[in-house]
Every structure is written in structure tokens, then in C-alpha cells.
Amino acid sequence: MRIGLFVTCLTDTLFPDTGKAVVTVLERLGHQVDFPAGQSCCGQMHFNTGYRREAVPMARGFTAAFGGFEAVVTPSASCASMVREYFPALAAEAADPGLARAVAEVAPRTHELSVFLADVLGVTDVGGYFPHRVTYHPSCHSLRMLRVGDAPLRLLRAVRGLDLADLPDAEACCGFGGTFAVKNADVSAAICADKVAAVRMSGAEVLCAADNSCLMHIGGALDRQRSGVAVMHLAEILARTEDGR
Amino acid sequence: MTAPSGGSMPTYLGMPSFPAAARTAVADSQLRANLTHATHAIRAKRAGAVAELSDWEELRQAAKAIKDHTLAHLDTYLLRLEANVTRAGGHVHWAAGADEANAIVAGLVRGAGADGIVKVKSMATQETGLNEALAADGITALETDLAELIVQLGHDRPSHILVPAIHRNRAEIREIFRTRMPDAPAGLTDDPQALAAAARAHLRQAFLSAEVGVSGANFAIAETGSLVVVESEGNGRMCVTLPRTLISVVGIEKVLPSWRDLEVFLALLPRSSTAERMNPYTSTWTGITPGDGPENFHLVLLDNGRTSALADRTGRQALRCIRCSACLNVCPVYERVGGHAYGSPYPGPIGAILTPQLRGMTDPLDQSLPYASSLCGACYDVCPVKIDIPTVLVHLRGKIVLVVG
Numbered sequence: 350m351r352i353g354l355f356v357t358c359l360t361d362t363l364f365p366d367t368g369k370a371v372v373t374v375l376e377r378l379g380h381q382v383d384f385p386a387g388q389s390c391c392g393q394m395h396f397n398t399g400y401r402r403e404a405v406p407m408a409r410g411f412t413a414a415f416g417g418f419e420a421v422v423t424p425s426a427s428c429a430s431m432v433r434e435y436f437p438a439l440a441a442e443a444a445d446p447g448l449a450r451a452v453a454e455v456a457p458r459t460h461e462l463s464v465f466l467a468d469v470l471g472v473t474d475v476g477g478y479f480p481h482r483v484t485y486h487p488s489c490h491s492l493r494m495l496r497v498g499d500a501p502l503r504l505l506r507a508v509r510g511l512d513l514a515d516l517p518d519a520e521a522c523c524g525f526g527g528t529f530a531v532k533n534a535d536v537s538a539a540i541c542a543d544k545v546a547a548v549r550m551s552g553a554e555v556l557c558a559a560d561n562s563c564l565m566h567i568g569g570a571l572d573r574q575r576s577g578v579a580v581m582h583l584a585e586i587l588a589r590t591e592d593g594r
Numbered sequence: 595m596t597a598p599s600g601g602s603m604p605t606y607l608g609m610p611s612f613p614a615a616a617r618t619a620v621a622d623s624q625l626r627a628n629l630t631h632a633t634h635a636i637r638a639k640r641a642g643a644v645a646e647l648s649d650w651e652e653l654r655q656a657a658k659a660i661k662d663h664t665l666a667h668l669d670t671y672l673l674r675l676e677a678n679v680t681r682a683g684g685h686v687h688w689a690a691g692a693d694e695a696n697a698i699v700a701g702l703v704r705g706a707g708a709d710g711i712v713k714v715k716s717m718a719t720q721e722t723g724l725n726e727a728l729a730a731d732g733i734t735a736l737e738t739d740l741a742e743l744i745v746q747l748g749h750d751r752p753s754h755i756l757v758p759a760i761h762r763n764r765a766e767i768r769e770i771f772r773t774r775m776p777d778a779p780a781g782l783t784d785d786p787q788a789l790a791a792a793a794r795a796h797l798r799q800a801f802l803s804a805e806v807g808v809s810g811a812n813f814a815i816a817e818t819g820s821l822v823v824v825e826s827e828g829n830g831r832m833c834v835t836l837p838r839t840l841i842s843v844v845g846i847e848k849v850l851p852s853w854r855d856l857e858v859f860l861a862l863l864p865r866s867s868t869a870e871r872m873n874p875y876t877s878t879w880t881g882i883t884p885g886d887g888p889e890n891f892h893l894v895l896l897d898n899g900r901t902s903a904l905a906d907r908t909g910r911q912a913l914r915c916i917r918c919s920a921c922l923n924v925c926p927v928y929e930r931v932g933g934h935a936y937g938s939p940y941p942g943p944i945g946a947i948l949t950p951q952l953r954g955m956t957d958p959l960d961q962s963l964p965y966a967s968s969l970c971g972a973c974y975d976v977c978p979v980k981i982d983i984p985t986v987l988v989h990l991r992g993k994i995v996l997v998v999g
Contacts, residue, residue, distance in 0.1 A: 396988065397988055399964075399990075400995055401995075463922035520972075522972070533613050533614075535613070535621075536930055537929040540927070
């Protein structure tokens with residue numbers, strides 16, 4: 350299958366290894382992965398902060414970059430839900446029938462990585478090896494917007510050597526919330542403190558999620574506490590093999 | 595009714611915007627401990643009560659459909675309600691805003707020759723600032739719900755829709771009773787039963803001597819002109835049956851077409867709010883009945899920004915709210931901040947979408963409320979009337995950006 354990688358702005362600028370890991374996993378499964386250089390942000394940050402008009406060109410840019418692929422795969426449940434859930438409304442608001450058609454064509458073929466692997470391709474064992482104790486934080490948008498269900502957990506359970514630890518109060522928000530973390534920094538940090546305590550209680554060496562935005566937020570706090578707990582995107586764990594790659 | 599306009603909540607004027615108030619609240623470790631304990635306990639109980647019903651999703655869908663239909667035909671059902679309340683011997687008053695509603699109530703209390711009232715817990719009168727308005731008129735209002743009494747005695751503000759004193763633990767409540775309740779028994783402990791007994795004794799004489807009772811209503815049934823109050827303590831039952839005059843201040847969105855519709859909401863509300871299969875007291879009354887209960891009944895129908903909210907296609911779903919508080923109890927922001935920072939009797943996720951719509955979005959506090967959320971979506975999942983709170987939050991942010999830039 351010819352797949353377009355939608356890397357997302359946050360992963361591109363802060364966690365480029367995640368993008369490389371997505372390519373590794375998809376190529377290992379025999380797919381061709383392209384990276385359209387014209388891609389940019391999905392516009393969720395603008396949209397969720399109230400700048401709806403400013404998000405419209407981002408939606409146009411997305412459809413221009415990703416039209417024509419059999420599937421578009423992204424390592425972010427949050428950005429995937431923006432494309433799938435909110436692009437249609439945005440196109441309608443902009444009264445742009447061309448954009449609406451383009452969105453109708455590309456949005457249903459845009460998938461978050463774990464859903465694409467486990468549900469679209471029907472693969473849970475992607476050949477990964479990761480001999481560490483890992484706990485998984487289900488991001489709010491993966492859980493309650495995109496409703497990925499247990500797809501990430503099925504993938505993690507199939508990784509050889511991986512010891513999956515329960516995360517107390519796992520479904521609670523980490524407090525990031527995009528610009529919420531800027532506009533209400535004190536509340537955001539207070540929410541994060543409880544998530545960090547739960548991660549430490551899990552006894553895991555690695556905290557995993559399907560969204561780097563949450564991992565950036567929780568990981569920052571884990572680092573400042575010198576907790577010794579690392580954060581890794583799901584793709585990076587799935588990409589690891591016995592060869593150490 | 596007058597043209598759509600913003601309502602007001604006079605008691606909350608001049609409060610700081612959410613981030614500033616929240617910063618102070620988050621730093622209060624006692625408050626956070628009280629809130630974490632309380633919200634986690636009710637959250638787990640609610641989940642259990644909801645899981646007992648196999649048709650929960652169908653009930654939610656039905657409730658949403660009933661409310662949407664009623665809101666789309668509000669003019670029809672309100673006039674039907676008015677006609678049937680009047681036919682049953684009640685009097686209906688229409689109030690466009692908070693001041694008008696308060697003035698109507700004050701006039702009715704004076705007309706009854708009284709200088710005090712006993713109150714059922716009511717969100718509508720918290721919204722209008724009725725107690726403060728009556729006090730300015732020389733009329734004393736006594737809150738008879740235990741938590742509202744704690745708030746009133748503590749010269750405090752409610753911080754939760756269902757549990758107004760959720761920010762207080764029992765040691766703090768004992769201290770409030772000991773210092774502010776003149777007839778508090780000597781040696782009062784912080785045992786919950788002892789605290790409730792002290793409040794019961796304090797309120798009993800007021801119930802028996804009150805000339806006027808004031809309530810809100812959870813529901814108003816248009817087909818018969820009946821009002822419904824759902825409660826746990828029985829104080830509401832006292833207030834709506836013992837005084838000679840009963841005044842009910844009710845938001846116009848509380849109307850339901852028929853008794854058949856009520857069934858759906860009586861299944862949803864107790865499980866969502868107190869995690870009970872059924873609440874202990876459900877009081878219903880229709881106008882007046884000679885020789886039984888109040889001799890005079892007045893219904894004050896309150897707009898206070900509701901028709902303005904109704905004009906917004908996306909925002910109007912906030913008017914489906916039945917004030918259960920499930921969204922507060924699951925909200926990560928509310929759990930850390932409590933209710934006071936929201937600057938309104940409606941805190942938490944529902945407050946963040948309801949308050950700005952009722953008051954208009956001209957004040958910095960109201961402009962900050964739709965941003966008081968991480969958009970985690972937990973509120974939408976538990977809402978018994980399926981209000982898509984995250985979508986409304988983002989929608990309102992869009993409106994605020996157009997105003998503020």
C-alpha cells in the first residue's frame with residue numbers, strides 16, 4: 350500500500366525519531382511510505398483556541414498534500430481526530446464546496462497509527478522487541494474522540510519482552526490540552542502532577558502513549574523530578590527489534 | 595417576552611478572570627484534598643449506578659430528543675404551562691432578567707405581609723442573587739438545604755451545583771456551626787450525624803413559622819401546569835407544603851411537555867447526580883388545593899439570557915442541562931480548582947459553557963471561561979442529556995476571538 354506519512358508539526362519539530370519509527374514499522378510490513386514535503390500543521394491548535402478561520406488554510410494545505418494516497422497515517426490520535434472529526438465542519442463553515450469534497454475524500458482514509466495497524470491492516474504483532482517494563486497513557490483524544498479502544502494495548506502486548514504495567518487512573522487527562530497548558534498553566538501543572546504520581550506508582554521504566562503532546566507534557570515533569578522514567582511514543586517501541594534498531 | 599438579551603448574576607460582579615482565580619485555588623492544599631476526596635467518591639458511585647441500566651444510552655438519547663423538541667417549541671410549551679398553572683389557581687409572572695425576578699419575589703413577599711422566607715435549594719435564585727436582593731429590601735432568606743445553609747452561615751459562595759459546600763470538610767463545617775449558628779448544641783462534634791441533627795433543630799422552628807416559601811423547580815410539566823422538585827433531605831418538601839404562600843422561580847428551559855417525558859429524566863437525574871437509583875424526595879404540585887398546602891402559588895418564569903443562548907445553534911444545547919453535576923465530578927480542571935473560580939453558581943464544564951452564554955461574553959471573566967478546559971471530553975461522556983461540551987467550548991472560543999481578536 351502507498352501510504353502518506355502525516356508526521357504532525359509537534360512530532361516533526363520536537364520528536365523526529367517518532368516519524369522515522371513510523372516509517373520503519375510500515376516498511377517492515379511491506380508498505381511504501383511517502384513524506385509529502387508540502388505538509389504542515391492540521392490547524393487543531395488554531396481551531397481549538399478559537400481561530401477557526403485561520404484553521405481553514407491548514408485544512409486546505411492538508412488535503413493538497415495528502416490527496417491521492419491510499420491511506421494517510423499519523424502518530425497522533427489528537428491530529429487524526431482533528432482531520433476526521435472537525436475538518437468536515439470547518440469546510441462547511443468556510444462555504445468551500447471544493448474543500449468539502451477534498452475533505453470527504455481524504456478524512457476517512459486518515460488514520461492514527463495504532464488504529465491503522467490493528468484495525469485497518471489487522472496486524473497486532475509488528476515484529477517488535479522491547480524488553481522493558483512499560484505503562485500506557487491513553488490520551489483523551491484517542492480515548493474519547495477517536496475512540497481507538499484497546500488497539501494500542503493489543504499492539505504493546507504483542508511486543509516480545511515487553512512487560513505491560515497498569516497505570517492507576519489511566520483514563521484521567523494529563524492536563525496538557527494544547528493552549529490550555531499556556532492559558533491555565535497552574536491548573537495544567539496541578540493535573541500533570543497527579544498523572545506523574547500515577548506513572549511513578551506503576552513502577553514502569555517507560556511511559557508510552559499514542560500522542561507526543563501528552564508525552565511532552567508528562568515527560569517534562571518526569572524529567573524535572575529526575576524520576577528516571579523515560580517517555581516513548583508507541584511507534585518507537587514498535588520499531589525496536591532484537592537488532593537494537 | 596422581551597427581545598433576546600444578556601442576563602446578569604449580580605452577586606458575581608467584579609470577580610477576577612478564571613486563570614487568576616484558579617491560580618489561588620490550586621495553591622490551597624486543603625481545598626484540593628477536600629475536592630479530590632469528594633469528586634473521586636461520587637465519580638465511582640455514579641459509574642456503578644449507571645452501569646446497572648442496560649438502556650442508559652437510549653435514555654440519554656431520549657432525554658436529548660425531548661429537550662431539543664421542547665426548546666424548539668418553547669413558546670408553545672411555556673404558554674401551555676402558563677395556562678394550566680393559572681387554571682389550577684396559580685399566578686404566573688414573566689421575568690426578563692435577574693433584577694426583575696428579584697423585584698417580583700420581593701413584592702410578593704411584602705404582599706403576603708412577611709419579612710422572611712424559607713428556601714428550597716435553587717440554582718435559579720442563586721443565579722439572580724435573590725437572597726442579597728431581598729436583604730437589601732429588609733427581607734431575610736433562610737437556606738434550608740444543609741449544604742446551602744453551611745454556605746450561608748459561612749458567608750461563603752456555593753462551589754458545586756449539587757453539593758454547594760463540597761469545598762468544606764466536616765471539621766470546617768463544625769467550626770462554622772459552632773461560631774455562626776446561635777442554637778448550636780454545646781459540645782458539637784464533627785460527626786456527620788451530629789452536624790445534621792444540629793441543622794435540623796436549627797431549621798425546625800423556621801419551617802413551622804414561615805409565611806412564605808421560595809423554591810426553584812427541576813421540571814415544569816406543561817400539560818398539567820405541575821412543578822417538580824427532586825431532593826434528598828426533605829427540607830424542600832417542608833418549604834413547598836408548610837408556608838401559606840409558595841413562590842417558585844424557574845428558568846424557562848425547565849419546561850417539559852408531559853408527564854411521560856418526566857419518566858426519562860427521573861431515571862437519569864438521580865443516578866447522574868447522587869448515584870442513587872431514586873432520590874429520597876420528589877415533590878410535585880399543581881397550582882393550589884384548598885385545605886392542603888399553600889393557599890397562594892406564584893410561578894416566576896425566568897429568562898435572564900436564556901433566549902439569547904437559544905438563538906445560538908451550537909450553544910443552545912447547554913439549555914438541555916438538568917443540573918446533575920456529573921460533568922463537575924469528572925472534570926480534571928474542576929477537581930483541582932473547585933467551583934469559586936468560575937465566578938458563577940454554575941461551575942465546572944457546564945458552567946464554562948452556560949455562564950458566558952447567559953451573561954454574554956463582554957466581561958474578561960466570561961471570556962476566560964470557555965478556555966477553562968483541557969478539552970479532555972470526560973464531561974460529554976457522562977452527560978445524561980448528551981451536551982457536547984467540548985464542541986460548545988470550542989465554538990464559544992471562536993465567538994470570543996471574533997470579539998477580542
